[in-house]
Amino acid sequence: xxxxxxxxxxxxxxxxxxxxxxxxxxxxxxxxxxxxxxxxxxxxxxxxxxxxxxxxxxxxxxxxxxxxxxxxxxxxxxxxxxxxxxxxxxxxx
Numbered sequence: 001x002x003x004x005x006x007x008x009x010x011x012x013x014x015x016x017x018x019x020x021x022x023x024x025x026x027x028x029x030x031x032x033x034x035x036x037x038x039x040x041x042x043x044x045x046x047x048x049x050x051x052x053x054x055x056x057x058x059x060x061x062x063x064x065x066x067x068x069x070x071x072x073x074x075x076x077x078x079x080x081x082x083x084x085x086x087x088x089x090x091x092x093x
Contacts, residue, residue, distance in 0.1 A: 001025070007059045009051030016049055017062070027074030034086065040065030064090050 001024050010016035027033045045062040047053040066088040070080050080086065 003061045004063075005059045005061055006049055009049060009058075011050055012046060027072055027077070029075050030077055031074040032070045032077055032080050032086075033072040033074075034066065034068040034088065035071045036066055036068040038067045039063040064088070 001022050003022055004017040005020045041063050070084045
């Protein structure tokens with residue numbers, strides 16, 4: 001998968017995000033994998049990117065306002081189906 005990755009905080013004008021090719025994630029028990037169609041970056045994300053807010057360890061992939069399609073189900077997942085369009089407000093992991 002491709003993702004915009006933050007490995008070191010910096011002013012947004014210095015382009016601290018880098019487009020990287022990463023391994024496709026595999027959903028765990030009760031999880032789904034989503035093929036992202038659109039992802040919003042809010043002001044809080046910008047604060048994290050610029051280092052204004054403390055964050056866990058880097059690298060991170062900012063953004064949590066997602067629209068996409070379920071493309072893989074983890075074991076035991078019953079609420080969603082492959083091909084279902086979904087919106088995600090917050091990510092657990």
